[in-house]
Every structure is written in structure tokens, then in C-alpha cells.
Amino acid sequence: MLTPELLYALRNLPLAARQAAEGFLAGAHASRRHGAGMEFSQYRPYQPGDDLRRLDWRLAARSDRYYLRESEVDTSLVVNLVLDASASMNHRDDNGLTKLDYARLLLASLAYLAQKQGDAVGLTMLSPSGLQHYPARADTRQLPRLYHALEAAEATGTFPDTATLAPLTARRQRALTVCVSDLYEEAGEINHLLARLRATSGDVLLLHLVAGNELNFSHKGPLTFRDLETGQTIQLNADEQRAAYQQQLRQWLRDTAQAARQQGLDYHQLSTADPLDGALREFLKRRQLMS
Template sequence: MLTPELLFALRNLPLAARRAAEGFLAGAHASRRQGAGMEFSQYRPYQPGDDLRRLDWRLAARSDKYFLRESEVDTSLTVNLVLDASASLGHLDDNNLSKLDYARLLLAALAYLAQKQGDAVGLTLLLPTGLRQLPARADTRQLPRLYHALETVAATGTFPDAATLAPLTARRQRALTVCVSDLYEEQGEISRLLARLRATSGEVLLLHLMAGNELNFSYKGSVTFRDLETGQTLQLDADQQRAAYQRQLQAWLRDTAQAARRQGLDYYLLDTSQPLDGALREFLKRRQLMS
């Protein structure tokens, strides 16, 4: 698997997305159902209420029996990608890759996969100044729009307030919503949004970003930490605090995963120092279950 830093080093988001996703496409089979598509599958006897336009009149003329032509069609979904672009995503891992850099690669690869599956895919960037939305489309020009939006977004400010987020959950729509966030929140604002998304779209895959140096606390000696959203600083001895930090982190991660699953969310923790394959596999799994 290509590492995130190697993909990012390509400095070409469309190419990086394709390279990250193409290994999965070989094993991703289109979901099939019986319907009124273009590829003929079989006949079945007419039943009251069936669409008469699908009757095979030539066969009826020959046999005096009424049959419908059934075909196999690819099922498609609406996939809504949602990115928390608040300032905490500017955090850098030891490989000098930020959470936002990783999120760009991940969402671009997911968009590529979705389009290859025939899905309508859209993107919403959660910004403190408002939502930047690209409504879901299945046309060939959608990927360049998404790539441009991801390439130009910056990690800034705090998570948007409820009034700003309201249009995101204003109407119900059956869709697979993929939300990428580091879940940095002050008063449960991200959790409330996820609950509303679950209620309005039906399926939410939550991809929780954590940098490798956050998970492993690889810092050494005296370190000054600065909160990217509040500006507050904290100085400590990393070696002395490592054990206590890791205990508290594991407890928080466990509680976070349990709370998400109680809400009916599909939760998946991502280490931004690792390849994208785990997240892509989770996406394909959820998509196949919905098809």
C-alpha cells in the first residue's frame, strides 16, 4: 500500500486518489438487482399491477401468454461526503502530513470510488464562515469540482454553530453520509450534528482522524502544546506524562466509539500515519450493505 506521505508527495490530488482507490476496484463488484435496465436477464409471468411497458408483446403473440422482460441493473446510491475543516485539522504528524492533508486524500479517493460505482457523490465542507456545498451529482464533471474544493480548503476557525449547519439536515434524503472529523469539540456540537445526519440520511459512516503522534504520544522531553482553535498553550514533560496520557486517551476513544455506535453510527478510527485501505474497505462495505 502507498503511504499517505507518498501519495501526498505526488502533488496531484486526482492522480493520488486514483492510485489509492484502484487497488480496491478489482474486488468491488457492482450490486445487482432485478429491474428495468438495459441488459436482459430473464422472463417472468405477468402479475396484476406490473408495468405493461415491460411486456414482451412478440412472445405473447406467439404463445398467447404474457411475460415481462427482466434485466439486471447496477444499483446506485447518493453518497454525501462531509469534512470538518476546523483549525484542529491543521495538526501535523511526525511525517509532516496534517490531518487535513490526509482528509483530502481520503475524500478524493472515496469520491473516485463512488463515481466508479455509478453513484451520485457530493461534498460539504464545514467552515466557520458557512457551508461550502457541492450537491450530489453523477456526471463526469463532478470529480474535478470535488478535487478543486478539497485542494483549496484550509483548516481554520472553530466548528460551525447550529444555525450555520441547519441547511445540511433541512430535508430527508436516503443516502450514505461519510463524515470525516477529528471530533475535537467543546460542548457536543459535532455529536449533535451526527445525530441529525443519522436521522435525515439514514446511514452515517464516521471516520475519526487521529494523528500517529497523538495516538502514540511520540513527543520527548519538555514540550509546549498549543490548541489550534483556542490558542491556549500547555507546557509539560512528555516522558513523565506519557503513561497517564495514553490511559486517558484509550478511555476517551473507547467512550467515543461506544457513544457513536449507540447513536447508530458506523464508527471507524483512522491513524493518519497509516495507508487509506482501512477506510476505503469500510466505505465499500457500507455501500454494498445499502445496495
């Protein structure tokens, strides 16, 4: 299984996305099912209550048996990928990857996987300067568009305000929205956006990204920490503060997960030290439930 640092070392986002995703395609939920569509698939015996218009009368005349023509109905979805591109995503883990680096790999892999499932996939990147939005499409040129956008993405400033985010939830559209964020906010702005996305799209998979060195607090000795979004600094001894920090972090993570699930979000915590398989599995699971 490829680690995120090995994927990143390829320096080729399309190749990394394909390598990460293809191992999950086998056994994944197909994007088509049998039903009363236009493309013929197979026959099945007539059962009481079936629509008589779907009977194959020619076959009945030849065989004296009644069969229905089964066809395939496209159950492709609209998948909207949302990237938190605020400055806190520049936090770097001990493996050399920033949260933004990991998010690029993850979203590119999800875009590849969604297109392989026959879904229309789009991308929105959130930054204080505005929304960079690529509407969901299923054409073959969409993946290169999204790869290019992700490769050029930069994490800057604070999470955008409500007015900037308004176009993202201005229209109701049944979709699977996948949001990747570290959930660092000042006054509940991310939480408010997720609630609006839940109301307008119906299904939201929240991938909460935490750096490995945030989880284990691997820092040592006296250090100065700087907030990547506000620039504020604090001096402390990492060895002395480790236990208290980890206790508070565990409580925050529990509270965050509970609050997200109470809002009806499908919440999944990720570490930048972990392979991408957990997130890809959650995506396929959520997609199967929607199809």
C-alpha cells in the first residue's frame, strides 16, 4: 500500500491519483443497475405485478414463456469536492507533507474514482479571496481540469466569510459533497457552511484532516509556535505541555465528531501520516448508500 509521502514523491498528481484509487475499484459499487431503462441488458422471468409493457411478446410466442426485458439504468451521481484552502492547511507533518499536499492527493484520487464510477465530479476551493469553482461534469476533459487546479492550489489567509461562501449554497442540487478541512475556525464559520451544504445537497462526507504530529505532539523542548492564520505566537516547553495538550485535543476531536454526526454529516477523521485507503473506502460506502 502506497504511503502519502511515496505518492507525493512521484511529483505527478494524475499518476499518484490513479495509483491510489485503482486498488479500490475492484468490488466497488457499479454505477449502473438493472431496471426499466433504454439499454437492453438481459431477460428475467415474468412475476405477478410486473409491468406488462416490458414483456417480450416475440419471445413468448416462440417459447410459450413470459420474460421481461431488463435494461440498465444509469445511477451516476453528482460529486462535489470541497477543499478548505485557508492558511492552516500549510501545517507540515513530520513526513514532510503539509495538510494541503495530502488534501491534493486525496481529492485527486477521489475525482479519479468518481469518474471511473461514471459520476459527474466538480471541485470548489475555499479561500478568503473567493471561491474557485469548477462545476460538476462527466466529460473526459474534467479530470485534467481538476488536477491542474489542485496542483496550482495555495493555502492562504483565514476561512472565507459567509458572503464569500453564499454562491456555494445558493442552489439546491442532489449531490454527494465531500469536504476536506482541518476544521480550524474562529467563530463557527466552517460549521455553518457544512450545515448549509447538508441542507442544499443532502449528503455531506466530512473528511477531517489532522497532521500526525498534531495527534502525537512529537515536538520537544522549548519552542515558539505561530498561528498560520493570525500570526500570533506562543512560547512553551513541549515536553511539559504534551500531556495536557493531548488531553484537550482528544476532547476537541470527540466533541467535533459528535457535533458533526448530530448535524447529519458523515464524519471521518484522517491523519496526514495515514494512507488514503480509509477516505476512499468511506467515499465508496457513502456512494453505495446513495445509489
